[in-house]
Amino acid sequence: MIEEQVILVNExxxxxxxMPKLEAHEKAVLHRAFSVFVFNDANELMLxxxxxxxxxSPALWTNTCCSHQRDGETNIAAGKRRLHEEMGFVTELxxxxxxxxxAPFDNGLTEHEYDHILIGKYNQTPSINADExxxxxxxxxxxxxxDIANHPEVYTAWFKIIxxxxxxxxxxxxx
Numbered sequence: 731m732i733e734e735q736v737i738l739v740n741e742x743x744x745x746x747x748x749m750p751k752l753e754a755h756e757k758a759v760l761h762r763a764f765s766v767f768v769f770n771d772a773n774e775l776m777l778x779x780x781x782x783x784x785x786x787s788p789a790l791w792t793n794t795c796c797s798h799q800r801d802g803e804t805n806i807a808a809g810k811r812r813l814h815e816e817m818g819f820v821t822e823l824x825x826x827x828x829x830x831x832x833a834p835f836d837n838g839l840t841e842h843e844y845d846h847i848l849i850g851k852y853n854q855t856p857s858i859n860a861d862e863x864x865x866x867x868x869x870x871x872x873x874x875x876x877d878i879a880n881h882p883e884v885y886t887a888w889f890k891i892i893x894x895x896x897x898x899x900x901x902x903x904x905x
Contacts, residue, residue, distance in 0.1 A: 736761040736798045739844050741830065748801055758840035760830065761798065765892050766809045768794040768821065768850045774868035776852065778817065780886065781864050786835050789864060792886040793893070794850075809848040817866070818857030821850040827899045833887035841888050847896055871897065 736754045738747040739762050754761050768776040776794045780787055795816040799808040809823045826847040833841040856866055869877070875897060878885055885893075 734798070735801060736763075737801060738762075741844075743828065743844050751798065752839075755839040755841065758832065758834075758842045760842050760844060762846075763796065763798050763841075763843035764805050764809050764812075764846045764848055765796040765888075766794045766813055766823065766848045766850060767826075767896065768813070768817075768852050770851070770853045770868055772868070772870075774870050775874055776817075776856070777867055777869055777874070778858070778863045779865040781860065781862050783861070786837055786839055787886045790886045790889075791884055792889040796845075796888070805846045805848060809850075813850070816859055816862040818859060819852060819854065821852045823848040823850045825849075827895065829895055831888065831891045831895075833891060835887065843888075845888075845892060847892065871900075 734751045735748040736751050737745050738749055738754070739760055740746055741760070743762065749759060749761070770776070777791050778794060779791050780789060782788050795812050797808065797812040799805060805825055806823050810820050814820045826849050828844065828846045830844050858866055874893060878890055878893065882890060
């Protein structure tokens with residue numbers, strides 16, 4: 731099996747190379763990523779609980795899915811691919827905001843990503859991939875915000891960062 735490569739970028743999101751995913755996380759090198767936020771008609775966010783066997787952040791709650799674009803793959807194509815691989819469905823996605831964040835983990839790895847948030851709508855029950863996902867649930871955004879404040883230890887490091895950025899973005903957009 732060939733190790734997954736991530737797309738290395740500069741601060742303008744211009745591709746500057748490729749690197750094996752684990753090496754990029756060990757060296758905290760800036761690379762391209764995406765985070766999918768899927769909502770239902772009640773405007774609840776679909777959260778996933780990461781599988782217990784994941785090499786970092788096992789059993790923690792996070793956004794619907796996230797991963798890294800492959801060389802030559804658009805953000806939308808990557809989001810749809812990973813959504814199907816993890817959650818067992820595909821829906822239309824649209825790009826929202828992008829930003830750089832850095833999140834170190836207890837195991838010495840670091841996420842240093844130029845993240846693209848992708849938004850989708852879905853109202854059915856996902857068919858989760860047990861190798862990737864332990865559980866899932868719908869939550870209103872206000873409940874997510876409150877739960878992160880009260881129980882930050884049950885959420886992934888990156889989700890706390892990207893949720894805050896996304897939440898600020900939608901509140902500004904609604905004003």
